[in-house]
Amino acid sequence: MSEINQMPREEGLDHSATLMREGYMYIPNRRKSFQSDVFETRLLGQKAICMGGKQAAELFYDRDKFKRSGAAPKRVRQTLFGEKGVQTLDGKAHFHRKEMFMSLMSEEGIQRFVEMNRDNWQNAVDSWIDKGEVVLYEEVKKLLCKSACRWAGVPLSDEEVDKRTDELSSLFESPAAIGPEHWVGRHGRNQTEKWIGELIKQVREGKLLTEEQMALHVISQHKDHEGQLLDTEVAAVEVVNILRPIVAIAIYINFTALALHQFPEQKEKLASGGNEYLQMFVQEVRRFYPFFPFAAARVKKDFTWKNYTFEKETLTLLDLYGTNHDPDLWDNPDVFNPERFKEKSDFLKYSLIPQGGGGYYDGHRCPGEWITIEAMKVCTDFLNNRIVYNIPDQDLSYSLVKMPSIPKSKFKIKHISWK
Ligand code: HEM
Ligand code: MYR
Numbered sequence: 001m002s003e004i005n006q007m008p009r010e011e012g013l014d015h016s017a018t019l020m021r022e023g024y025m026y027i028p029n030r031r032k033s034f035q036s037d038v039f040e041t042r043l044l045g046q047k048a049i050c051m052g053g054k055q056a057a058e059l060f061y062d063r064d065k066f067k068r069s070g071a072a073p074k075r076v077r078q079t080l081f082g083e084k085g086v087q088t089l090d091g092k093a094h095f096h097r098k099e100m101f102m103s104l105m106s107e108e109g110i111q112r113f114v115e116m117n118r119d120n121w122q123n124a125v126d127s128w129i130d131k132g133e134v135v136l137y138e139e140v141k142k143l144l145c146k147s148a149c150r151w152a153g154v155p156l157s158d159e160e161v162d163k164r165t166d167e168l169s170s171l172f173e174s175p176a177a178i179g180p181e182h183w184v185g186r187h188g189r190n191q192t193e194k195w196i197g198e199l200i201k202q203v204r205e206g207k208l209l210t211e212e213q214m215a216l217h218v219i220s221q222h223k224d225h226e227g228q229l230l231d232t233e234v235a236a237v238e239v240v241n242i243l244r245p246i247v248a249i250a251i252y253i254n255f256t257a258l259a260l261h262q263f264p265e266q267k268e269k270l271a272s273g274g275n276e277y278l279q280m281f282v283q284e285v286r287r288f289y290p291f292f293p294f295a296a297a298r299v300k301k302d303f304t305w306k307n308y309t310f311e312k313e314t315l316t317l318l319d320l321y322g323t324n325h326d327p328d329l330w331d332n333p334d335v336f337n338p339e340r341f342k343e344k345s346d347f348l349k350y351s352l353i354p355q356g357g358g359g360y361y362d363g364h365r366c367p368g369e370w371i372t373i374e375a376m377k378v379c380t381d382f383l384n385n386r387i388v389y390n391i392p393d394q395d396l397s398y399s400l401v402k403m404p405s406i407p408k409s410k411f412k413i414k415h416i417s418w419k
Helices: 016-033 054-060 074-081 091-103 107-129 136-152 158-173 180-204 215-221 232-262 265-288 320-324 346-350 369-386
Strands: 038-043 046-051 133-135 294-299 303-305 308-310 315-319 387-390 412-418
Touching: 016 038, 016 046, 016 315, 016 320, 046 054, 054 315, 054 320, 054 346, 074 158, 074 180, 074 232, 091 215, 091 232, 107 136, 107 369, 107 412, 133 136, 136 158, 136 215, 136 232, 136 369, 158 180, 158 232, 180 215, 180 232, 215 232, 232 265, 232 369, 265 320, 265 369, 294 320, 315 320, 369 387
Parallel strands: 046 315
Antiparallel strands: 038 046, 133 412, 294 315, 303 308, 387 412
């Protein structure tokens, strides 16, 4: 019989404040100092396990070992996630709800998004030409809000764009913030759910006609695994689960623009490398820059792994950022090098995990990964091949503490014109 060992443990009453102070590096710093991919700590007043790396990701996505109910902290549910959405479900209920999300991500569905998004880039660039200087992050959030609503079948008038963009953005800008910024997010959650809840009622009463394949329609008519329509509030949470993250792609768009600026040799390679190089470039942007720091779950039932005990209900965080920079998985992880993706497809399922790992249907991996990748490709094409612009002096540094991280100046560009 193998012996049971004590997991490396961070001593002290609570380390939530340290986590907020070290941000994306909280777990990687301790994995390094403990020389262990798993350690025990205390977060939010309770025992917690943090882990990272490929084997830890395989464990984390084992549905027999981990569950999601009760895992997301309250401040995250009050802003980013909402209550009772797909992120919080387990077992049959999760599988059934996730299938609905995946049904929206068919090849035609993604293609429809790409075309709408291209249209919106085209119009946005036309409007930037007369403006002199624009803040890319702010502009792209609006552009993506239009794409998201159009794709999902959510009516959005020109007058509403700024308000709805601000509300949806507050949901992902605020979960880790304290004070007023956090409250803006909570207000944004109330406002967006009220807005979408009204539309769901109208669809159900036949007062708002939507095309069948659109997310607003699909979610309004969806029946849960027990054959019941979703409560209006839950249906609203799920429509927001489509709109909000599409707007959040603006953060990756900012990092894409930053990569082209920081690594100018990429421009030439992209111009001659076709779709294959474009794909590798986008994967490297997603690996290299910080976004979602970690995913959270709870231990489903007692088990042992590597001779360590995992006790039922223990809060467990999987280090997404640190796994994407793990020196055991990546050569020179802190070097930006798209070529590393030339031949590595199977290896990626649990190691390139900026949007979660494992399977789409049988786990919580992000269903929006393809839309995200395609939106980043459209952006790269516009920035690299279709427009010219100058980059004025500004502070383009980004923090590894503030979550989510966004380049400080939010990427200003000026003197924009078509090529
Ligand atoms: C789940 C990241 C874009 C919809 C997730 C997870 C992460 C993530 C880390 C959780 C994985 C886990 O819990 O194990 C991101 C990032 C994005 C993005 C960084 C870039 C902007 C999108 C898009 C959509 C989307 C565009 C929809 C159009 C969702 C949903 C879930 C999810 C519904 C919950 C899935 C589940 O619980 O089964 N995402 N995502 N995300 N994402 Fe994304
Ligand atoms: C989405 O909207 O689902 C996509 C991306 C959101 C990223 C938000 C990252 C911040 C998470 C911070 C968690 C802090 C926990 C206290």
